Amino acid sequence: MEKKEQTQKQSEHTVGKRRGSRFLQRTMAFGFCGAVLLLVLISLIMPDRSFSEEENRVLSKQPKFGVTEVMNKEYMEGLESYTSDQFIFRDLWIKLKVQCDLLTGKRELNGVYLGKDKYLMQAISEPDQEHVKENIKGMNAFAARHQDLNINAMIVPNAAYVMQDYLPKGAPVRDQGKDMKEIQKQLDAGIGCIDVTKTLQKHVEEGMYYKTDHHWTSRAAAYAFNAAAVQLGIEGASGDYQRYTVTNEFSGTLSSKSGYHKAEDTIEVFEPEGVDVKYLVSDSDNQEQRPTAYDKKALKEKDKYQVFFGGNHAQVDITTTNDTTKRLLIFKDSYANCFVPFLIPYYNEIIMVDPRYYYDNVETLISGKHITDVLFLYNMDTFLTDTSIAGALAEE
Known part of the structure; x- marks a missing residue:
């Protein structure tokens, strides 16, 4: 019971x-x-x-x-x-997700690798081969029409390729060295190829790329300029510079994309020593001429890399006091923005064109500005995926 x-x-x-x-x-x-x-x-x-x-x-x-x-x-x-x-507290949820990913050992955050020394490196995109062929075809046709011009192409490799030792273990990376050789193979003899890969690899520990952003640094651009000057036809280039730090609080596009905000970068500007050339800058968004390539207002904004020329514009015009007859036309992406200041003292005029935003006739620009030199300056990832180059170069 x-x-x-x-x-x-x-x-x-x-x-x-x-x-x-x-x-x-x-x-x-x-x-x-x-x-x-x-x-x-x-x-x-x-x-x-x-x-x-x-x-x-x-x-x-x-x-x-x-x-x-x-x-x-x-x-x-x-x-x-x-x-x-528009979900409420979106930024907080993103931070929480990133922390959870890191706790589980994940080192790829929304297409961005978290590498050694807090370096963020964008995963390299697979190229659209049809677009690449069209762009190179357009460049070759352009060179054939302008055999009297000194034409060069500088395609800069990306951080994930140059800094492979900094990548997380097992992270896949596209061989941009092979891409470079293929581009050189397809470009006609009328276009000189400037490969700065070894230069960047040699100085990689000096900070060739920002930790938080996809761009190369001014220091990398300085080394690249010194390596490229002779092929660009620049004689007596100054290899000595005064460096000025303009901010220590740069958090770039890769921090924003990945949600990882535990590093900040320093942005520097370089001024060549022993060079006394003055210049004026205007662009398609601001016709007012100004005596500097740098936009101080950008240092108060989120994207401080825009300190160089105030960011990307369809066209930028730079006129100098150098009485040389050399006039340079640059087809570019944003990698050119911190590189062009090194070129300024050696030309009478420099025109920068960003094909992503430029819709005017290039042939008219070349004849009207009496262009003598042309430079294609892109980072490899953009060059292999961009769809605007061929269109901008088309003869109308």
């Missing part, structure tokens, strides 16, 4: 525990759903943000609703992007 009562009590106790457990589970489930719903409601009530300082990018806006947009899935895709970008 006693045994029967004891068994009954144990059974009742077990049932009670199960009921309590189910109640707790339901409570937690309802609580979680309620919290998510509350966050969603707050996200809808809060005003939308147009820009994320943390990620350094423009955030999605509420998509336009319409039958056409719904039918072609444009609305749903836009809505998904919008709700993700």
Whole structure:
């Protein structure tokens, strides 16, 4: 009898525990759903943000609703992007995710490798071979039309290739050395190729790339200029520079993209010693001439790399007091921005064109400005994926 009562009590106790457990589970489930719903409601009530300082990018806006947009899935895709970008406390969730990833040993964060000494290096993209062929074809056709010009191409390898010893163990990296050889093979003899890979590798421990950004540093650009000067036709180039630190608080695009913010960079500007050449700069976004290549206002902004020429513009014009007849046209991406200041003293005029934003006629520009030299200056990743070079070079 006693045994029967004891068994009954144990059974009742077990049932009670199960009921309590189910109640707790339901409570937690309802609580979680309620919290998510509350966050969603707050996200809808809060005003939308147009820009994320943390990620350094423009955030999605509420998509336009319409039958056409719904039918072609444009609305749903836009809505998904919008709700993700405007979700309340988004920056906090990103930081928490990064910390969780790091705790689990993950060293690839949103396409960015976290390497030795807190170096962030962008995973190198696979090239679109058709676009590469079109760009090189366009460059060769351009060179054939302008055999009287001194034309060179400097394609700069990216950090993940130059700094392979800094990558996380087992991180895959594209062989940009092979890419360089293939480009050199396809370019006609009328275009000189300047390969600064070995120069950058030799000085890699001096900081050839920023830790938090995808660009090379001014120091790397200085070494590259010294290595390239002779082929560019520059005689008596000054190899001595005064270095000035303009900020120690640069957190670049790779920090923003990865969500990893435990390093900051120093940006330097270099002034050649023994060179007395004055110059004026204007660009397609600001026609007012100014006597400097540097935009101090950018040092108060998130993207401090824009201190060089105020960022990218369709066209930048630089006129100098050098009475030489040499006039240089540069087709470029943002890697050129910290390199061009080294070129300024040695030309009468320099025109920078960014094909991503330039829609005027290049042939008219060349004849109107009496161009004598041309330089294609890109980082390898952009050169292999860019779709605008061939279009800008097309003869109209």
